[in-house]
Amino acid sequence: MQSPALPVPEAPSLVPPALRGILPLLIAIPTLALFHWSLTGSDFATYLLSVVGVNIILAVSLNIVNGMTGQFSIGHAGFMAVGAYIAGYTSLQLKEVALSFLPVSASDQVLFMLALLVGGVAAALCGFLVGLPSLRLRGDYLAIVTLGFGEIIRVFVQNTDAFGRALGLSGIPQYSSPGMVFFWVFLVVLAARRLAGSSHGRSLWAIREDEVAAEAMGVDTTGYKVRSFVFSSFFAGIAGGLFAHFVPIINPGSFTFVRSMEIVVMVVLGGLGSTTGAVVAAIFLTLLPEGMRSLFGALGTEGSLAQRVDQIRMPIYGLLLVVLMLSRPQGLFGTKEIWDVLPRWLPRKRRGLA
Amino acid sequence: MSANAQPVAPASPDTKSPPALLRADGVSIQFGGLKALTDFHLSIQQGDLLGLIGPNGAGKSTAFNVLTGVYQPSQGQVLVRDTKVNGRKPHQINLLGVARTFQNIRLFRALTALDNVKVACRAQTALHQSRLGLGAKLVNAGHNYADWWKALLLTPSFQREERRLTAQAEHLLEVMGLSHRRDEEARNLPYGEQRRLEIARALGSQPRVLLLDEPAAGMNTREKADLMVLIRKLRDDFKLGVLVIEHDMKLVMGICEQITVLDHGETIARGAPAEVRSDRKVIEAYLGDSYLESHGGAA
Amino acid sequence: MAQLLQHLINGLAAGTIYALVALGYTMVYGVLKLINFAHGDVMMVGVYMGYATAFAIGREARGSFLGIAAVFAVAMLGCALFGFLIERFAYRPLREKPRLTALITAIGISFALSYGFQLDIGFLPGASPRAFPEIIEPKEWIIIGDRDVVVWNWQVISFLIAVGLMVGLQYLVFGTRFGRAMRAVSWDHRVAALMGIPTDRVIALTFMLSSGLAAGAGLLYAIKDTSVSPLMGLYVGLKAFVAAVIGGIGHVPGAVVGALVLGLVEEFVVGYAASTWRDAVAFGFLILVLLVKPGGLFGRVAAEKV
Numbered sequence: 001m002q003s004p005a006l007p008v009p010e011a012p013s014l015v016p017p018a019l020r021g022i023l024p025l026l027i028a029i030p031t032l033a034l035f036h037w038s039l040t041g042s043d044f045a046t047y048l049l050s051v052v053g054v055n056i057i058l059a060v061s062l063n064i065v066n067g068m069t070g071q072f073s074i075g076h077a078g079f080m081a082v083g084a085y086i087a088g089y090t091s092l093q094l095k096e097v098a099l100s101f102l103p104v105s106a107s108d109q110v111l112f113m114l115a116l117l118v119g120g121v122a123a124a125l126c127g128f129l130v131g132l133p134s135l136r137l138r139g140d141y142l143a144i145v146t147l148g149f150g151e152i153i154r155v156f157v158q159n160t161d162a163f164g165r166a167l168g169l170s171g172i173p174q175y176s177s178p179g180m181v182f183f184w185v186f187l188v189v190l191a192a193r194r195l196a197g198s199s200h201g202r203s204l205w206a207i208r209e210d211e212v213a214a215e216a217m218g219v220d221t222t223g224y225k226v227r228s229f230v231f232s233s234f235f236a237g238i239a240g241g242l243f244a245h246f247v248p249i250i251n252p253g254s255f256t257f258v259r260s261m262e263i264v265v266m267v268v269l270g271g272l273g274s275t276t277g278a279v280v281a282a283i284f285l286t287l288l289p290e291g292m293r294s295l296f297g298a299l300g301t302e303g304s305l306a307q308r309v310d311q312i313r314m315p316i317y318g319l320l321l322v323v324l325m326l327s328r329p330q331g332l333f334g335t336k337e338i339w340d341v342l343p344r345w346l347p348r349k350r351r352g353l354a
Numbered sequence: 355m356s357a358n359a360q361p362v363a364p365a366s367p368d369t370k371s372p373p374a375l376l377r378a379d380g381v382s383i384q385f386g387g388l389k390a391l392t393d394f395h396l397s398i399q400q401g402d403l404l405g406l407i408g409p410n411g412a413g414k415s416t417a418f419n420v421l422t423g424v425y426q427p428s429q430g431q432v433l434v435r436d437t438k439v440n441g442r443k444p445h446q447i448n449l450l451g452v453a454r455t456f457q458n459i460r461l462f463r464a465l466t467a468l469d470n471v472k473v474a475c476r477a478q479t480a481l482h483q484s485r486l487g488l489g490a491k492l493v494n495a496g497h498n499y500a501d502w503w504k505a506l507l508l509t510p511s512f513q514r515e516e517r518r519l520t521a522q523a524e525h526l527l528e529v530m531g532l533s534h535r536r537d538e539e540a541r542n543l544p545y546g547e548q549r550r551l552e553i554a555r556a557l558g559s560q561p562r563v564l565l566l567d568e569p570a571a572g573m574n575t576r577e578k579a580d581l582m583v584l585i586r587k588l589r590d591d592f593k594l595g596v597l598v599i600e601h602d603m604k605l606v607m608g609i610c611e612q613i614t615v616l617d618h619g620e621t622i623a624r625g626a627p628a629e630v631r632s633d634r635k636v637i638e639a640y641l642g643d644s645y646l647e648s649h650g651g652a653a
Numbered sequence: 654m655a656q657l658l659q660h661l662i663n664g665l666a667a668g669t670i671y672a673l674v675a676l677g678y679t680m681v682y683g684v685l686k687l688i689n690f691a692h693g694d695v696m697m698v699g700v701y702m703g704y705a706t707a708f709a710i711g712r713e714a715r716g717s718f719l720g721i722a723a724v725f726a727v728a729m730l731g732c733a734l735f736g737f738l739i740e741r742f743a744y745r746p747l748r749e750k751p752r753l754t755a756l757i758t759a760i761g762i763s764f765a766l767s768y769g770f771q772l773d774i775g776f777l778p779g780a781s782p783r784a785f786p787e788i789i790e791p792k793e794w795i796i797i798g799d800r801d802v803v804v805w806n807w808q809v810i811s812f813l814i815a816v817g818l819m820v821g822l823q824y825l826v827f828g829t830r831f832g833r834a835m836r837a838v839s840w841d842h843r844v845a846a847l848m849g850i851p852t853d854r855v856i857a858l859t860f861m862l863s864s865g866l867a868a869g870a871g872l873l874y875a876i877k878d879t880s881v882s883p884l885m886g887l888y889v890g891l892k893a894f895v896a897a898v899i900g901g902i903g904h905v906p907g908a909v910v911g912a913l914v915l916g917l918v919e920e921f922v923v924g925y926a927a928s929t930w931r932d933a934v935a936f937g938f939l940i941l942v943l944l945v946k947p948g949g950l951f952g953r954v955a956a957e958k959v
Contacts, residue, residue: 021510151932194506202469216422216453217448218448230499311768318769321764322758
């Protein structure tokens with residue numbers, strides 16, 4: 001057709017194109033470093049920040065499959081488990097290793113990064129395996145397969161000596177820090193947003209909107225579905241790896257169906273398809289129980305009530321889902337991002353998904 | 355072909371002509387016991403403007419679905435430029451240059467008009483890349499993943515490609531008179547514009563053959579007349595072969611050079627509009643035997 | 654050989670209970686195309702109703718036939734009512750919304766129930782499992798050889814009850830006016846409504862029926878296991894659901910076959926391999942079946958109309 005005849009317009013941006021790709025990184029890394037060094041809070045604050053970060057990574061990555069691609073995975077904790085165990089196991093094996101040309105702490109961080117990537121890639125491979133059935137299954141059935149996969153992983157770990165069976169893995173070096181966690185939070189958010197605005201992201205949206213039409217317009221729907229699974233589970237694996245390096249012990253109980261559902265609740269609350277929605281919901285739902293706990297503690301009400309927060313959390317999640325579906329099924333932001341729903345007088349981006 | 359003409363012959367018996375852009379050879383399809391399409395022949399060349407008509411349930415949309423790979427034929431074969439495409443998936447057939455619209459509009463409702471077109475434009479790029487890895491699926495798969503990295507790293511080449519897609523999609527919106535709707539979500543467009551957006555989207559995939567499933571459905575007379583002109587123009591400007599399914603006899607008679615008439619999945623007539631119009635079987639199928647009785651034969 | 658026979662019997666006994674629960678999944682899916690994730694938890698609620706009744710009527714009464722009947726009646730009727738309420742207030746408002754919305758709602762209800770019942774506030778029972786009263790005193794009815802093969806009375810009774818309920822259900826679906834209405838709604842509830850079928854009532858009744866069946870099955874399971882716990886719904890429900898999908902969800906005899914097959918597979922894994930692998934094998938088997946036959950053993954994958 002006439003496409004060669006059409007001139008390709010020049011980049012409208014002030015930033016040279018070669019720089020645009022890495023500009024956010026150039027800004028983020030010093031900021032994160034600053035954040036890292038200035039953080040002198042209590043152990044608990046550090047722990048809480050890390051948990052929030054891990055949950056953000058999980059929610060944003062699940063949103064790629066459940067929100068953008070419109071599939072419904074309810075086994076995300078399974079991928080997280082793969083990442084946690086593989087990364088944890090790698091770190092345990094490399095415990096005695098040090099890179100002699102680097103200072104100890106730097107060497108540890110390099111090894112940590114390596115372990116994370118190994119875990120992430122392992123999870124991505126599992127994502128590929130789970131994505132494959134989507135060649136033949138759609139909708140509800142795919143949900144069941146992801147659920148089944150999560151359970152299979154759990155049972156597998158429970159029966160494997162190398163992973164400590166039901167007792168779990170302990171003694172994993174505590175390499176993780178909020179700085180590292182939020183570096184990955186930054187990466188996953190950036191990746192998700194860039195994906196959403198790219199031609200690949202548009203293909204995923206197209207699958208979500210109308211699979212038949214997407215296929216008819218030349219979108220390899222199966223290929224894209226599998227790739228979105230791979231992409232999403234890679235980051236879930238990273239989240240698992242991070243998690244394994246700041247909790248004292250990981251065991252199969254940390255990665256049950258319940259954990260998967262927690263992440264689903266975050267994504268649904270934020271709005272299926274909204275990256276910033278997933279971030280906001282992940283922060284809110286992670287801090288809410290802590291807030292309730294400290295509130296009850298401060299009020300001095302019976303100590304038991306504060307302890308019970310964890311118990312009450314799950315039924316409340318359930319009710320929250322029901323109420324949300326009945327009153328606002330699109331979640332907080334729908335498919336929009338936070339800057340699309342900000343008040344008028346604030347500067348906003350052009351509308352549309354990109 | 356006259357009223358009692360011979361049974362319909364294969365569409366393109368002349369082997370000297372260049373290979374048809376899209377050809378159906380004796381295609382039949384069955385759902386359970388129901389024969390939705392029987393021994394269907396069709397051949398589209400560049401510059402053709404063909405019509406496919408028939409009463410409700412005659413198998414017109416089924417024919418479209420077989421041609422585009424949504425259904426697999428039980429018998430016979432579908433060829434794109436002499437390549438047999440039985441068993442290929444719809445997106446592969448689309449990449450070979452066959453694009454379509456849908457009877458019940460199937461836009462990507464939450465996407466903007468521009469993005470709707472860009473989804474299809476993108477596919478063409480994928481074709482060029484898949485040619486690199488011809489026969490080597492692994493290479494191709496690796497390529498697909500590498501392509502995602504380009505998007506994530508926002509490489510200059512990726513940015514240039516994005517701008518090219520945007521320019522191309524904007525051009526198509528302009529052709530279809532939809533520039534003012536560029537950033538509107540597809541679901542918010544009025545009905546007639548949704549139909550045109552579907553055509554723009556189909557053109558985005560840079561087809562050689564365009565299949566339009568009732569493009570004028572729900573339009574008023576003036577809009578239909580405009581559409582007729584537009585379809586002709588698209589065929590000429592984009593050097594397409596076009597196949598139109600239409601309910602409105604007048605529209606089909608007005609623009610199509612050759613018309614195929616289906617009834618109960620069988621091809622009951624094929625020929626120029628005037629011939630088809632006076633075909634006894636066609637009148638029977640459309641208007642029923644009683645019409646013939648009271649009017650005493652063909653009009 | 655005797656061992657094999659024993660496993661066969663145990664597997665079938667477990668399978669019949671799964672079957673009753675699986676039928677609930679299949680019926681609801683049939684009329685609404687909804688995977689009612691909360692089905693297992695509704696069952697669990699029914700079992701607690703039976704549990705409360707058994708205690709309310711006292712130790713003597715619960716051993717008698719009337720006592721047993723009362724326990725079952727209260728649980729099944731109460732559970733049917735509960736199912737009705739859930740359908741009326743959670744699912745009906747969503748009927749014309751995308752299917753995902755209802756699926757998420759079902760998951761939410763499942764969570765609220767299974768974790769809500771773990772609280773020990775008010776009437777809620779708390780997380781720890783409780784011993785289920787022996788309303789059917791366990792007896793060895795058939796013994797072959799030197800206790801090589803043992804068939805317990807509750808196995809026979811639950812098998813008979815399960816078969817009876819299934820036959821009744823088959824008659825209901827294919828032999829009554831209500832069944833015809835159900836099948837019509839299953840085909841297309843909008844068209845059915847246009848034809849004068851009271852779809853709301855049919856769907857509500859289907860929910861009540863499936864919940865009642867589930868309560869019955871849950872009691873049988875509790876008798877076998879001699880315990881009740883808030884998580885039993887999640888556990889049994891998931892298995893029954895797997896069974897329904899293996900058979901082809903929406904297909905009544907398919908659910909039964911799927912459940913029996915699953916019961917046997919699990920029993921053999923426990924018997925000949927390791928019990929810790931049981932859950933993984935159940936899901937692995939499910940995925941295998943779906944890969945070979947995407948619609949389950951008897952189901953068909955409906956081609957989408959384009």
